[in-house]
Amino acid sequence: KAGVTQTPRYLIKTRGQQVTLSCSPISGHRSVSWYQQTPGQGLQFLFEYFSETQRNKGNFPGRFSGRQFSNSRSEMNVSTLELGDSALYLCASSRSAAVYEQYFGPGTRLTVT
Amino acid sequence: AQTVTQSQPEMSVQEAETVTLSCTYDTSESDYYLFWYKQPPSRQMILVIRQEAYKQQNATENRFSVNFQKAAKSFSLKISDSQLGDAAMYFCAYRSNTGTASKLTFGTGTRLQVTL
Numbered sequence: 001k002a003g004v005t006q007t008p009r010y011l012i013k014t015r016g017q018q019v020t021l022s023c024s025p026i027s028g029h030r031s032v033s034w035y036q037q038t039p040g041q042g043l044q045f046l047f048e049y050f051s052e053t054q055r056n057k058g059n060f061p062g063r064f065s066g067r068q069f070s071n072s073r074s075e076m077n078v079s080t081l082e083l084g085d086s087a088l089y090l091c092a093s094s095r096s097a098a099v100y101e102q103y104f105g106p107g108t109r110l111t112v113t
Numbered sequence: 114a115q116t117v118t119q120s121q122p123e124m125s126v127q128e129a130e131t132v133t134l135s136c137t138y139d140t141s142e143s144d145y146y147l148f149w150y151k152q153p154p155s156r157q158m159i160l161v162i163r164q165e166a167y168k169q170q171n172a173t174e175n176r177f178s179v180n181f182q183k184a185a186k187s188f189s190l191k192i193s194d195s196q197l198g199d200a201a202m203y204f205c206a207y208r209s210n211t212g213t214a215s216k217l218t219f220g221t222g223t224r225l226q227v228t229l
């Protein structure tokens with residue numbers, strides 16, 4: 001069974017631009033969570049989606065948004081990029097919101113210049 | 114809010130030896146899960162082992178085992194017979210089992226070096 005896939009793997013953007021990252025969960029998994037990883041702040045929870053509904057949201061500004069499609073694929077969007085948004089963005093999927101095991105994708109490395 | 118603390122930024126172990134990584138957490142909840150994740154240089158997070166708080170028995174997965182002390186809020190990872198492939202960042206993580214809170218709260222990580 002294929003694992004969690006994330007596209008693109010690497011991305012370079014300039015300040016003020018917006019970016020969309022994509023995550024395809026493991027087949028049969030309906031819950032998708034997003035995390036931001038930076039050297040300074042470590043791993044921080046962004047949001048979680050289940051059955052196209054946002055269930056939880058972390059403490060991030062409104063510039064960070066996401067959505068989930070009927071096939072469970074998820075996208076996250078960051079508008080008006082800032083230098084501090086440079087990070088590794090990790091997506092994780094689980095079979096359902098009640099299943100505790102989350103499986104991570106390889107991440108998207110975003111660099112903002 | 115729950116917090117997870119890993120007080121060892123770096124650890125080193127010789128191949129074939131045993132090493133223990135420490136993790137403490139703070140929570141007022143009684144129903145939760147604890148995890149250890151491994152992040153090698155490829156940056157892909159890999160689930161190493163999990164522990165349900167309601168289980169008294171410590172989890173074991175091959176060479177990996179945990180020492181779960183619920184009252185002390187301690188959750189250490191023991192790696193036996195260390196291998197070069199064990200070199201990675203190790204993150205301890207907490208997940209509530211209350212309501213809809215399914216997010217993982219991570220510690221700051223411990224970088225494990227494995228030497229010959």
